[in-house]
Amino acid sequence: MKLFGKLANILGIKKKEVKVLILGLNNSGKSTLVNHLKSEEDKVQTIIPTVGLNIEKFKYHNVQFTAFDMSGHGKYRDLWEHYYRECEGIIFVIDSSDTLRIAVVRDELDTLLQHPDIVTRKIPILFFANKMDLRDSLSTFKIVSILGLERIDDKPWHICASNALTGDGLQEGSEWITQAICELLK
Amino acid sequence: MAFKRDKKEEEEGTGNPFQNLDKTAVLQEARTFNDTPVNPKKCTHILTKILYLINQGEQLGTQEATDAFFAMTKLFQSKDVILRRMVYLGIKELSNIAEDVIIVTSSLTKDMTGKEDLYRAAAIRALCSITDTTMIQAIERYMKQAIVDRNAAVSSAAVVSIFHMTKHSPDLVKRWVNEVQEALNSENVMVQYHALGLLYHIRKSDQLAVTKLVAKLTKMNMKSPYAVCMLIRIVCKLIEDQNSASAGDTSPPWSSSPLFEFLESCLRHKSETVVYEAAHAIVNLRRTSARELAPAVSVLQLFCSSPKPVLRFAAVRTLNKVAISHPSAVIACNLDLENMISDSNRSIATLAITTLLKTGSESSVDRLMKQIATFVSEISDEFKIVVVEAIRSLCLKFPRKHAVLMNFLSAMLRDEGGLEYKASIADTIITIIEENPEAKETGLAHLCEFIEDCEHTSLAVRILHLLGKEGPRAKQPSKYIRFIYNRVILENATVRAAAVTAMAQFGALCPQLLDNVQVLLARCQMDSDDEVRDRATYYHSILASQNKQLVQEYIIEPLTVSIPSLERALHTYNVHPSPTPFDMSSIPLATVVTSDVTEMADRLSGRTPNSIGTGTIETSPAVTRVESYYEKLSAALPEIASLPGALFKSSTPVMLTESETEYVVRCIKHSFPNHLILQLESDQYIERSAAGKCYRSIRDPRRLRATQGDPHSKVGLQ
Numbered sequence: 001m002k003l004f005g006k007l008a009n010i011l012g013i014k015k016k017e018v019k020v021l022i023l024g025l026n027n028s029g030k031s032t033l034v035n036h037l038k039s040e041e042d043k044v045q046t047i048i049p050t051v052g053l054n055i056e057k058f059k060y061h062n063v064q065f066t067a068f069d070m071s072g073h074g075k076y077r078d079l080w081e082h083y084y085r086e087c088e089g090i091i092f093v094i095d096s097s098d099t100l101r102i103a104v105v106r107d108e109l110d111t112l113l114q115h116p117d118i119v120t121r122k123i124p125i126l127f128f129a130n131k132m133d134l135r136d137s138l139s140t141f142k143i144v145s146i147l148g149l150e151r152i153d154d155k156p157w158h159i160c161a162s163n164a165l166t167g168d169g170l171q172e173g174s175e176w177i178t179q180a181i182c183e184l185l186k
Numbered sequence: 187m188a189f190k191r192d193k194k195e196e197e198e199g200t201g202n203p204f205q206n207l208d209k210t211a212v213l214q215e216a217r218t219f220n221d222t223p224v225n226p227k228k229c230t231h232i233l234t235k236i237l238y239l240i241n242q243g244e245q246l247g248t249q250e251a252t253d254a255f256f257a258m259t260k261l262f263q264s265k266d267v268i269l270r271r272m273v274y275l276g277i278k279e280l281s282n283i284a285e286d287v288i289i290v291t292s293s294l295t296k297d298m299t300g301k302e303d304l305y306r307a308a309a310i311r312a313l314c315s316i317t318d319t320t321m322i323q324a325i326e327r328y329m330k331q332a333i334v335d336r337n338a339a340v341s342s343a344a345v346v347s348i349f350h351m352t353k354h355s356p357d358l359v360k361r362w363v364n365e366v367q368e369a370l371n372s373e374n375v376m377v378q379y380h381a382l383g384l385l386y387h388i389r390k391s392d393q394l395a396v397t398k399l400v401a402k403l404t405k406m407n408m409k410s411p412y413a414v415c416m417l418i419r420i421v422c423k424l425i426e427d428q429n430s431a432s433a434g435d436t437s438p439p440w441s442s443s444p445l446f447e448f449l450e451s452c453l454r455h456k457s458e459t460v461v462y463e464a465a466h467a468i469v470n471l472r473r474t475s476a477r478e479l480a481p482a483v484s485v486l487q488l489f490c491s492s493p494k495p496v497l498r499f500a501a502v503r504t505l506n507k508v509a510i511s512h513p514s515a516v517i518a519c520n521l522d523l524e525n526m527i528s529d530s531n532r533s534i535a536t537l538a539i540t541t542l543l544k545t546g547s548e549s550s551v552d553r554l555m556k557q558i559a560t561f562v563s564e565i566s567d568e569f570k571i572v573v574v575e576a577i578r579s580l581c582l583k584f585p586r587k588h589a590v591l592m593n594f595l596s597a598m599l600r601d602e603g604g605l606e607y608k609a610s611i612a613d614t615i616i617t618i619i620e621e622n623p624e625a626k627e628t629g630l631a632h633l634c635e636f637i638e639d640c641e642h643t644s645l646a647v648r649i650l651h652l653l654g655k656e657g658p659r660a661k662q663p664s665k666y667i668r669f670i671y672n673r674v675i676l677e678n679a680t681v682r683a684a685a686v687t688a689m690a691q692f693g694a695l696c697p698q699l700l701d702n703v704q705v706l707l708a709r710c711q712m713d714s715d716d717e718v719r720d721r722a723t724y725y726h727s728i729l730a731s732q733n734k735q736l737v738q739e740y741i742i743e744p745l746t747v748s749i750p751s752l753e754r755a756l757h758t759y760n761v762h763p764s765p766t767p768f769d770m771s772s773i774p775l776a777t778v779v780t781s782d783v784t785e786m787a788d789r790l791s792g793r794t795p796n797s798i799g800t801g802t803i804e805t806s807p808a809v810t811r812v813e814s815y816y817e818k819l820s821a822a823l824p825e826i827a828s829l830p831g832a833l834f835k836s837s838t839p840v841m842l843t844e845s846e847t848e849y850v851v852r853c854i855k856h857s858f859p860n861h862l863i864l865q866l867e868s869d870q871y872i873e874r875s876a877a878g879k880c881y882r883s884i885r886d887p888r889r890l891r892a893t894q895g896d897p898h899s900k901v902g903l904q
């Protein structure tokens with residue numbers, strides 16, 4: 001409750017609308033996650049693979065989020081960069097049960113961090129170690145080390161384990177990114 | 187008129203606000219799309235500008251278009267309905283130029299399945315414009331549902347979009363055939379119509395399938411009048427196809443077939459549109475006799491007295507056409523047509539009178555012409571041409587009436603009017619002169635009078651040519667000289683040159699006028715224009731020589747050789763001078779252009795597809811074009827240019843490939859006394875190996891030699 005008050009305070013003066021980019025490989029759970037954050041009447045029953053992007057809106061506390069839910073399919077990842085410049089936060093979703101492709105995740109993350117529209121900015125990045133419910137999923141600790149997240153020292157970042165189907169962990173993550181973005185907008 | 191309006195607009199400042207848009211500036215503005223929050227009003231306005239520019243023919247580069255496109259994708263954030271619909275339009279316009287347009291696939295599928303009905307149909311259209319064969323799977327399921335959607339706009343949009351997609355992926359539609367068939371049963375008039383259109387489109391090349399479709403649908407009693415109209419057209423096509431296939435056989439008459447029965451039944455349909463479509467279809471069938479025509483004509487007759495001007499117009503326009511092929515069938519409507527002469531709609535009145543002229547007797551001509559005269563100045567050029575055409579056929583039908591008709595034509599000539607209209611009058615007068623020697627003197631007199639005040643150079647030149655040809659053989663040739671010489675004093679250089687040539691004809695053919703003509707030609711040698719002076723000098727010296735043969739060959743009989751060949755040969759002669767004099771007989775004769783004649787015959791017998799159509803003045807560039815192929819070829823390949831002997835003839839290009847293959851190969855044959863050049867041309871890139879194969883398939887390989895291997899350029903074979 002304390003945090004909520006703080007946020008409202010910060011945002012009361014500044015703007016209440018923020019743009020975030022949802023990135024990550026295909027099938028990592030991005031669209032499911034965004035769907036969970038949407039209000040009850042906007043939610044859809046079935047999530048189908050995204051082709052290109054979907055722009056979704058949801059509110060967290062009294063902050064209006066516009067989420068650019070990108071397709072994570074190999075052939076569409078090159079298109080992410082069209083949306084880097086205006087975004088104010090990045091939510092990077094990792095399928096923590098997909099150990100086979102964790103190296104691909106690292107590559108994509110490196111490319112993202114070196115992009116001219118990102119590299120110089122203090123843009124907050126939230127990592128979701130999604131599908132934590134699955135038996136063989138990697139721990140957040142393991143993921144931090146495999147992806148080498150410790151080296152990111154010029155941008156605020158945070159990682160939390162999540163289950164996009166049930167919503168577990170989403171609260172913590174959303175709280176963090178809301179606060180991080182607001183800090184920067186101050 | 188137009189001038190006045192422009193000026194007014196300027197004064198009030200209500201001109202086109204987008205007039206001075208600059209592409210770069212507008213694309214710069216499009217960056218606003220990236221701003222948060224989106225300003226819908228501003229963005230809608232910028233999108234309008236972009237669409238305006240594209241529709242004005244402004245070309246966007248790939249990068250420019252891609253940048254604008256991706257900026258535009260960000261507008262999906264906004265819930266503004268107007269802006270969203272503009273975005274759909276933007277997607278459609280940019281989808282062919284920008285890259286990675288599939289980026290909006292999910293956004294569009296979301297809109298087409300969403301709750302907002304205003305989005306759905308337009309989203310489908312945009313979606314189909316960005317989807318190619320490789321992406322079809324991403325949308326297949328959505329399209330399946332959309333085709334049979336309860337919302338008619340959605341269903342129609344899906345069907346029509348698929349129709350457009352079949353242009354680039356013809357097979358694609360197969361996966362949705364069942365749904366389209368279901369849409370054919372729709373209660374909605376548009377959906378049913380569109381579904382039929384698409385189904386027919388899929389099957390039209392398979393006559394058996396079309397026959398089955400038609401057999402089913404003619405029994406089905408479709409609800410949509412549009413669909414029924416479409417079915418009528420399909421049925422007609424089928425009847426014509428079957429008729430031409432069974433020409434001459436002894437099977438029972440086609441007019442008792444179920445297909446024709448269907449057409450007849452449509453004459454009793456409750457929708458006027460369908461009734462008209464059926465009547466129109468029947469009268470236009472090729473093998474109709476009075477028996478089949480009668481019910482259709484009586485329906486049209488009924489329409490003639492309808493209070494709705496549209497129906498009256500449609501009926502009389504159709505009767506006007508039928509009057510040429512089946513005059514006797516239309517006579518039954520004469521009374522109704524007479525009543526329409528005073529119709530307040532002048533287009534209807536014109537068509538009524540000209541129809542009557544076609545079917546009427548000689549005695550009615552004077553009366554009808556008087557009636558036309560009362561309003562001819564009020565109708566548009568297009569309809570005036572209809573009147574002129576009617577007069578032309580009347581003159582041929584009733585040669586004794588030429589005086590009345592010719593007077594009428596000359597009055598029309600004096601009125602205001604565009605080139606096409608004036609040309610059609612002049613054409614008609616010329617036809618009459620040619621067909622009817624008695625009309626010649628009056629006809630020429632009218633034309634002389636006309637060129638005294640003719641603003642159309644091409645027409646004046648034609649008439650001067652005619653005067654030069656016909657005038658010297660008239661009873662009193664001298665009276666034409668004045669008219670012709672007036673042109674030399676008053677007109678532009680082109681007309682003056684034509685006048686000089688015409689005068690020379692008189693000098694050559696009328697000895698009693700020779701001295702006068704020579705005086706006039708001498709004056710023309712002082713003209714300010716080169717061509718006019720050259721011609722005057724040329725004719726003057728030939729006439730002065732008194733050499734009958736020279737005069738005959740160089741003035742009276744026009745040059746019969748092909749002008750481009752002559753020009754080329756002279757050029758070669760100049761470049762490579764030779765001790766022997768230039769040999770005129772080596773130049774091929776010009777091909778006689780017959781298309782004009784056949785076209786004229788077509789028009790007279792009423793075979794022209796639309797009688798209100800514009801009489802096109804056909805020129806035949808064919809000869810020149812083919813010869814220029816050779817010219818280019820010899821310029822590119824010196825070996826060919828140095829072949830001995832003059833080019834005898836070049837063929838028109840012959841297609842060697844089917845029209846729908848990826849590459850197109852044409853062949854042009856150039857015949858020389860001792861050589862044949864086959865010029866193979868390809869529009870698309872052919873691998874060297876493929877081009878190689880094409881040499882081998884020509885019969886006698888020993889005599890074939892590729893002179894150039896680059897597949898892009900023309901391959902010369904000797």
Ligand SMILES: Nc1nc2c(ncn2[C@@H]2O[C@H](COP(=O)(O)OP(=O)(O)O)[C@@H](O)[C@H]2O)c(=O)[nH]1
Pocket residue numbers: 024025026027028029030031032033047048049050072093130131132133134162163164165166
């Ligand atoms: N078990 C499990 N499955 C998940 C979770 N999040 C998403 N999924 C499933 O993973 C699949 C891919 O999800 P989607 O949201 O389309 O992934 P995207 O490609 O990143 O948008 C779907 O079948 C989801 O139901 C999760 O936390 N746990």
Ligand SMILES: [Mg+2]
Pocket residue numbers: 030031032048049050069070071072
């Ligand atoms: Mg997705």
